[in-house]
Amino acid sequence: MISSNGDKDSDLQPEAWLEDLIDLVGNCIEAHSLAGPAAWRYWMEDDLNHLIFYPTTVKLIGGEWDGEEVLPGFSLDVQTLLSAFQEVEAVYWNSQGMGPYDDEGPRISIEGIYQGHDVWLRILAEPPEDEEPGMELDVSDFEY
DSSP: OEETTSOBSSSOOOOHHHHHHHHHHHHTEEESSOOOOOEEEEEEETTEEEEEEEOOOEEEESSTTTTOEEOOOEEEOHHHHHHTSSEEEEEEEESSOSSTTOSSOSEEEEEEEETTEEEEEEEESSOOTTOOOSEEEEOTTOOO
């Protein structure tokens, strides 16, 4: 597995097509408020390229909410995203996760061919539980 935060099980680096897909997804997302950087995780299993893309939280520093993590909502331009695939085999929206063993939670899932590669893309509404905040924001001088 390789990821945006530098965690990796090997010396793998994203190939050009994967970098293009990551950029495409990022460009199709519009945060509704201040957001940490988007993050992703990638691995290949049985000739299927898995890409999980998700927002990161913002950790508030100082003031009344010191230490709290906030997560902005976002909009996804699904039409633009789908049009970049050569073939779309399936698109699913899962609004609440699939039970207690589902660690991906709410997400849109797209299965298809992107630049000749068989891809299962999941765009999560929330980061995985083990993801650190994407940024810190000093709110100690913020006027309420």
